[in-house]
Amino acid sequence: MRPFHLLFSTLFVCLAAGIGQKSTINFNGTGLLLASNGAAAQIVADQDDWPAVLRVCDDLALDFGRVMGTNGSVTLLSNGTTSSFNSSMIFNVTRRTTYRTSRNAYSKGGVIIVGTIGDSAIIDGLVAEGKLDVSAIEGTWEAYLSAVVADPLPGVSEAMVIAGSDRRGTVYGMYSVSEQIGVSPWYYWADSPQQKHDSIHATYVTVVQNSPSVKYRGFFLNDEAPALTGWVDAKFPPSPYGPGFNADFYKTVFELLLRLRANYLWPAQWNSMFNVDDPRSQPLADEYGIVMGTSHTEPMDRATKEWTVFGEGPWQWNLNNESIYPFFVEGAERAKPYETVLTMGMRGSGDTALGAGIETDLLESIITAQTQILDGIWGNASVQDPDTVPQMWCLYKEVQGYYQAGMQVPDYITLLWTDDNYGNIRRLPLQNETDRIGGAGVYYHFDYVGDPRDYKWINTVQLQKTWEQMHLAYEREAKTIWIVNVGDLKPLEQPISHFFDLAYDMEIWDKDSVPTWLEMWAAREFGPAVAAETAKLMNNYSIAAGRRKFELVDPTTYSLIHYNEADRVLGEWQIMQATAESIMGSLPTAAQPAFFEMVYHPVTAGYVFYDIMISSARNNLYAEQGRNSANTVAQRVLDRFAQDHRLTAEYNGLLNGKWNHMMDQTHIGYQYWQQPMRQALPGLKYIATLERSLAGDMGVTIQNTNATVPGDDMYHTLSSNVLTFTPFDPYGVSSQWIDIFSMGTNTFGWNITSNASFVSFSQSSGAISPNSSDVRIYATVDWGNCPTGSGIVMINISSSQSADSQYMAQTEYGTQYSMPQLMLPYNHTQVPSSFSNGFVESDAHISIELEHYSAITSNSSAVSYNVIPGLSRTLSGVTLFPVTADSQSTSSGPALEYNLYTFFNSTAGGVINITIITTASLNTDPARPLKYAVQFDQQDPQTVQYIIDQPAGANPLGWDAAVSDSAWMSTTNFTYAGAGEHTLKVWALEPGVVLNTAWIDLGGILPSYLGPPESMWVS
């Protein structure tokens, strides 16, 4: 791995780099002037170069105009043959015909000569003249070289020369200049503002940009309704068969892909036919230089809908191969002229399984027939050469089961492994699979429709997870194809950029790279002034939104009463939203739409969404507790619901409706896996505030319980007026709260007294009216004045009101109940001075972020623990590098070691439960399932294989919960001998195991989503 930090810091200062690209441009006046006020850049190419190249000359000229105010010019030199560009599809679609064709009109601006080695007489001439050395890239895939060359052409003293090893190499070289001068790949699709510069110079540097890490890098427009389809319906005329996914739409997609240095596309397929809806689309794609494919479920380059519209009989090979065979033939023949990766194999109709069982023979016979078809069209030799007729077989869902059942596929077909639709790769090449000539790839998801739940609203991709999974894929040699399902495309700008930057050059992005990448991304999209703050914000967002898909968050997810979890999580969102608001306010108007789309909207909509869910939960809890404030909270939910709508409307209305319908995705009101047709709130409960509680006007509750006193409920002893705090000790929370609230119709005064001077209250008396806010009081133990040992403090909370009738005087706490009392148990503990560098138990548990180990035993050169910041629901992931290392054992492998101190004394033979939280990653090698081991004190280590694979490509046991929770949680138990010092050891036994958190439970852990906050560390 290269030392990339230095590289980045250099790049970042001058800010003239495509992300992950080497810099060739500067704005500090040194080198060759390309453009300045009054001097427009001049792009020169050979008119016989690829249409893909000639088209981007035009883009580059326009990009100079975007940045400088004056477009560059394009001169296409002829070598004497007939000009072909006017007849190409590309210009039919783009309708630009303003190219110069002679070299005699050079103006003051700098010259940029672009061309493809072997396809450009200019470039080939420079090479022949010895002015340009392209040996580093010649004959390679999608590489380019950029240099400043003296006297490249007659009358040109110096020019920037960009030479591509192939057409896309040239294109990427040009778009790198576009990106460096300040035009984001997203300038159209996300309205990224152009960076403005006084002058642009080409640095005197020769840069070689080698072939990308991954050969085919693309995305899949999928499940593209309601948002993308609604937008297309509104913006483009319909096709004869359905929505208007026509060439005018696709040209924007092709350009985006190329600017992102991608090259591959699975087109929209839910209700469209790429090749049929608009006959211009496929030739246009090819002229742009886009490699087309069809999705995993659409063999032989034919859309599913083509069979629906044109097919005859059932989509069942065993029943109807006579009709399906010619259908396949037509697809392959249609694809022949174009760069295409052909999908092989077959699934059932509409993204379903081929059949109920694993029918390997059937599928093998299908692939044999398909191969026969390809042989007839391309000839056997070409078909077996993946560079000529690339083919892929996607092992999606049950198809993976066919492979595992031993199905044989030709070596030259790329095996496209998949994730579980939730971003966890299910299988990667084994050691003996890495030399297949077709190689392997990964089909990944940023958007999904299916069990356990769709996620297709706003971005929920955790970038660290993308890095970790794709890094694993890369190191495991799955790098022929990376294709990611991006749903509607639009709300996923950021993870798409990240994905393609990794795919383009995986080597330069290491485990710590996400914050760096984010800062570069933010600088490019919104400008350097807000880059650092935006990057930090989006890193936090990535963790917060990645903890659990929004679609799976409901009022029950986060605990309102334990660990202040819901308040804490909502507080994080609130701070993120305020930050987004503040950054937005600091931006120039031109930058605001992009910031709104990519930062402000997801952060604010996420906050509003969380507020709706948590406030709905609060409303329900408060209603059950009889609080008057339940109704106020209900109104808050309704207000937030209205705000959610305003945010959607604002998005759809942005820039005079440019993105109308792009935010149409419903996201509130999920009833099962599929999207709700309509937005609907969780149930809100209303209290009869005109009637007093049967237990009087004053209600009291405390942290960690649903119960209230006075009065009865199902959470405390019948007829009891007493609630008991979780015990206090010096190593636990410093205070716990008491809520006092109105559950009546009269104003009352309240007063707290206790029988201990060492317990203080943040407030000890007050008055509450029926419309008052609830009062939260913190009870704190002053350990300096607290006696040693244990005890219980009694707290009385009295209500008083001016009795205006005998009835009121007798029913201060209703007709059946009495004054609330709280019991506050305390344990004044003290760790011995001999204990250090470890965690201390409180409330019968210890919670550990596993990166906070006391020691590591024997990290070796072969394998070592590494912390991946942010790869967690809470803090970080700890994992073994290299990811290609061998399996480890408790005897020889390194262990993470934690010193612990406990005060809790259970009876002899007591049990301690140790739950280890890992990321939701899956086994990618059936023979080496993910495992860890755990050891408590000197007891035998226990090995935990926490993912139990299932046959036939089915997901492992417990998968629904794991992907919903973004974590596997597995528990072992050990004997607990009693209070004192203890040691915990944890081993990751396989690379790919990402350890997050440990919960050590002596019975004190309370239900929550994220678990107890980390315990106190004694240094």
Added chain:
Amino acid sequence: MRPFHLLFSTLFVCLAAGIGQKSTINFNGTGLLLASNGAAAQIVADQDDWPAVLRVCDDLALDFGRVMGTNGSVTLLSNGTTSSFNSSMIFNVTRRTTYRTSRNAYSKGGVIIVGTIGDSAIIDGLVAEGKLDVSAIEGTWEAYLSAVVADPLPGVSEAMVIAGSDRRGTVYGMYSVSEQIGVSPWYYWADSPQQKHDSIHATYVTVVQNSPSVKYRGFFLNDEAPALTGWVDAKFPPSPYGPGFNADFYKTVFELLLRLRANYLWPAQWNSMFNVDDPRSQPLADEYGIVMGTSHTEPMDRATKEWTVFGEGPWQWNLNNESIYPFFVEGAERAKPYETVLTMGMRGSGDTALGAGIETDLLESIITAQTQILDGIWGNASVQDPDTVPQMWCLYKEVQGYYQAGMQVPDYITLLWTDDNYGNIRRLPLQNETDRIGGAGVYYHFDYVGDPRDYKWINTVQLQKTWEQMHLAYEREAKTIWIVNVGDLKPLEQPISHFFDLAYDMEIWDKDSVPTWLEMWAAREFGPAVAAETAKLMNNYSIAAGRRKFELVDPTTYSLIHYNEADRVLGEWQIMQATAESIMGSLPTAAQPAFFEMVYHPVTAGYVFYDIMISSARNNLYAEQGRNSANTVAQRVLDRFAQDHRLTAEYNGLLNGKWNHMMDQTHIGYQYWQQPMRQALPGLKYIATLERSLAGDMGVTIQNTNATVPGDDMYHTLSSNVLTFTPFDPYGVSSQWIDIFSMGTNTFGWNITSNASFVSFSQSSGAISPNSSDVRIYATVDWGNCPTGSGIVMINISSSQSADSQYMAQTEYGTQYSMPQLMLPYNHTQVPSSFSNGFVESDAHISIELEHYSAITSNSSAVSYNVIPGLSRTLSGVTLFPVTADSQSTSSGPALEYNLYTFFNSTAGGVINITIITTASLNTDPARPLKYAVQFDQQDPQTVQYIIDQPAGANPLGWDAAVSDSAWMSTTNFTYAGAGEHTLKVWALEPGVVLNTAWIDLGGILPSYLGPPESMWVS
């Protein structure tokens, strides 16, 4: 049983009868004038008669005043001894001292001479003079005789004479006159208006009213908070120990009991001490003639709270009998001067079990100790004579387990059997238990706090069930004590009256008596003009409220989509409410408070409650269906919730707050068995009406499904736009509905077309705006034009709107969905002409009200089937009389037989399920559990024992569901050979089995609460 119908019709015409009493008064001017304008009745008694009698003389005089405007006078004649009445407690409390003591002031009014045989010199004189023959009642319990006697006293030519066999006999005789002249027993407690008359005459008739059917008839004020306690707190000064349940309160209760012809009271005990709170209360009770007791859980006449306040140590006999023994002694000694039924035995503290197991020895030793105490105070002979020292042992809950475990109790102790707290008696005397000299009784519930749920808001007592259960108790010789738990007393006026009327003379109320009784009750309480309509209303209310306690009704109870159940049930309540409203409007002002309290409020509050629950369910369903109207329905729920509060406030504010706090009982917001502290609505779901559904503006759904089209939901095939009706046939519902509704933001036109001329629609086109009401359309098959056989009609429902943009034109049904279609299957069937007098299958089921049998086989003189109208959740109960009959068998017992015709053809070996619904009654004889048998066609009859008793006094299996549902539901299955004629036979095999309904299921029965409506009958 007497032929009572004739009796009632006679009584009812002249309307001058106490309910269940023989008439002695008329208003048609015949007989002895008692009072008229200017002539006040003159009541004459012996001043040495019982204080109870003297006090009622005063009541009777006042009652004449209530009716005539001028009070009667009371003359207490002295036989020369010292007058005692001024010193009695009774007059200390009532503070009336206006009695005449000489006979020389007779005015023009008629004379009523009252007195107790043996305690009244006047009566004894008349007897001695031969003017009065009391031989029919002399020496009996609580009997009286009424006659018009010539020359009873010097200067009196004719007088009405009421002679009691004992003090309460005399009292009942006098109060019978009160009731006949138009003063309801409830004049104070329910504000019953007095009937006004021009003149009142004593009919020339001699009437003997024998001893009541049941010896001790009383109620238990229990769980008397928040309502009764709140009212007492507001109206009476507190006692030194708690709420002010003092003698001023109790005198109103004593008078009520006596006017109701009851004699027995278990006082309020939740937070009060009858004997301690106010030392006047116990002597006062005795002077009124009220027999005091303590509840089943309070032995030796001491309140539970007495131990809490005065006891020392734990309430555990085995640990603390040294303290408990003297506590018992004090109780018995304190009770000695008064008429008391002593509670024997012991339970745990606060209405809980004595211990975890059945400790028979412990309890026997307790009773031995208690008997020892009584022996010491009364002497052994008295203690063994239940007429002298009446004692009872209540077999409540687990205590029944002690008895069943063989615990021996002395013969002279009354065994007080109990119901299950839900009105189902758990045990009655067996044949060999009926000759115990202490006899047996029943402790019954009209109000309850406990599992599965409290019921303590408004009246939910089904009068037919009270009759059926208490009739059984009576016939089974449990008639020494009837005590009913009435909670707060007030909202249960009607069932209390009914209970005491049954207890007073069970012989005259037969199985059909409830409507008759209700009409007499309504005439007494509100006047004859509204009696018939009010009786019908309250009979309907009794069934509707008795189907399921309000507290157990929630939004999931009734089906919104199947059988129109929720709409049908809510419609019944709506009609009842309108009737109550209409009757209320027709009443004079003076009668309105009583009508409000006893009819208008429960009916209206019940309607509002049902509307809240059903509309909440509708809101939730509509929100899930994406209907705009969900929000309108939510507002309806909120409006109804406000109305519930207004009704409560109106009740509490009635008559300047006379009953303030009496309606404080919470009833909405149950979370578990115990009452909610506060009223809270079920969750309401709100739709984002500013956003269009993903499936467009128009939604369509049909009966029997939650699914809607277009669009996806979990109730129909993914991506399908088709819904299918339940098949139509000529024997099923004549039409099914289609709902068309807005789920969007645009107005649309809709149009229904079908491919069949024989299907008609109540409306076939229209327009719906976002704010329009949903449209319900009925699809009906015209069988006259329908082809024979089966088929499927296709129905299209199209939406159209004026497309103002390309987007709208393309997304009429959203971006992913298509035009809704409905499939309407029909089966044009026809029963053969040979089939008659039976039910016809439709939709794969037959539903039968079991009173609609085709024939009865062999009703015998020993046993016969009888229909009890209204004893059901739907129509009636069918049961065997006499209830003391022997067990029956399928070979010799009578069977109910039903002719059936089915069209449904299942595969060979198909199964038919037959569910029989019976009332929730329990086994009352462990050796003879309730059973029925059922037979389908010629297959072997199957016997079903549907209640499986549990040991240790526990409730039977499935009891929670049975009492919640007010029904046992048990299912047998038979082989179904196919379409054609079939026969069902049902046998009740034990008296006490009450058969309601049969559901014969071939797979077509859909979930609902009440089951399918009755199938079509072919005569």
